[in-house]
Amino acid sequence: MHIVSSLRHRLFAAAVFAVLLASTPVPAHATSKEIIELQTQVQQLLDMAQRLQSTLDTRFGVLQNLAQQTADNAAQMAATVNTLQQKLAAQSDASGGKVDTLSGQVQSLNDSVDELKSRISKLNKSVDDLQTQLQNIQNPSVLPAPSANGAASAPGTTLPSPSAGGSAAGQAPPLQETFQAGLRDYNAAKYDVASGEFQDVIHYYPLDDLAGQAQFYLGEISYRRQDYSTAEKAYSAVLEGFPGSPRAPAAQLRKGLSLIQMNKKEAGIHELRLLIQRHPQTPEATQARSKLNGLGVKITAAH
Numbered sequence: 001m002h003i004v005s006s007l008r009h010r011l012f013a014a015a016v017f018a019v020l021l022a023s024t025p026v027p028a029h030a031t032s033k034e035i036i037e038l039q040t041q042v043q044q045l046l047d048m049a050q051r052l053q054s055t056l057d058t059r060f061g062v063l064q065n066l067a068q069q070t071a072d073n074a075a076q077m078a079a080t081v082n083t084l085q086q087k088l089a090a091q092s093d094a095s096g097g098k099v100d101t102l103s104g105q106v107q108s109l110n111d112s113v114d115e116l117k118s119r120i121s122k123l124n125k126s127v128d129d130l131q132t133q134l135q136n137i138q139n140p141s142v143l144p145a146p147s148a149n150g151a152a153s154a155p156g157t158t159l160p161s162p163s164a165g166g167s168a169a170g171q172a173p174p175l176q177e178t179f180q181a182g183l184r185d186y187n188a189a190k191y192d193v194a195s196g197e198f199q200d201v202i203h204y205y206p207l208d209d210l211a212g213q214a215q216f217y218l219g220e221i222s223y224r225r226q227d228y229s230t231a232e233k234a235y236s237a238v239l240e241g242f243p244g245s246p247r248a249p250a251a252q253l254r255k256g257l258s259l260i261q262m263n264k265k266e267a268g269i270h271e272l273r274l275l276i277q278r279h280p281q282t283p284e285a286t287q288a289r290s291k292l293n294g295l296g297v298k299i300t301a302a303h
Contacts (some may be wrong), residue, residue, distance in 0.1 A: 175204075176210075
């Protein structure tokens with residue numbers, strides 16, 4: 001641009017000189033071919049200067065337009081990148097939530113499979129016990145048993161089976177009555193008596209849903225006695241053997257709290273997070289969130 005400005009000044013000076021020269025009166029005899037040629041050259045220079053000025057103005061306008069377009073494109077690109085970053089962040093958060101949801105569904109499926117395995121195992125054990133009892137019935141002991149007066153009982157008398165579980169008549173106690181009795185004794189703080197009744201429910205009716213609740217109350221008895229290790233094992237038995245039990249959320253809450261009481265903080269936090277993930281709308285999940293907040297543990301949106 002400096003060169004163009006210098007050229008303009010020079011052309012302007014030449015034009016002024018030509019005008020002055022043309023306006024200076026000269027004798028008629030001084031007009032010559034050289035002066036006419038000089039005037040012609042000056043006029044050509046002026047025309048060239050005008051064309052150059054027009055070309056420069058046009059190109060400068062084009063450059064300004066290109067610069068403005070480049071600035072606009074840069075602004076649009078920045079806005080597009082910002083929008084893309086926001087979409088990626090939103091997709092990342094959504095993906096994280098979907099992964100957590102999928103993880104919870106997989107965990108629920110695993111729980112169902114574990115429950116089925118546990119029930120099959122208990123069913124096999126019940127079948128084995130039944131076979132053992134049938135064998136004892138089909139092959140009664142031939143040894144005479146002493147009677148109350150010291151005399152031998154009559155041949156063929158069957159001795160009580162060791163698998164009778166302490167029942168005097170060798171029969172299982174009634175399920176509902178035994179469980180309700182255990183519950184009454186538990187509420188009355190007769191923990192030793194209640195423990196025996198709950199254990200009878202689990203022993204004689206291992207596949208019934210009340211067995212899962214009896215197992216839970218055994219954990220509650222140990223928890224109230226501050227025997228957190230035994231309590232944690234009882235709650236784990238509920239979650240492993242009866243994951244569909246209505247007591248499962250409470251068992252997982254108590255298991256997490258027991259682990260924290262045993263200074264196993266990370267394991268306890270893990271159990272509380274699982275509780276929130278599996279049963280998010282339960283009162284136990286609310287208690288778990290409150291406990292985690294009290295421990296200063298951040299709870300994500302998925303929890």
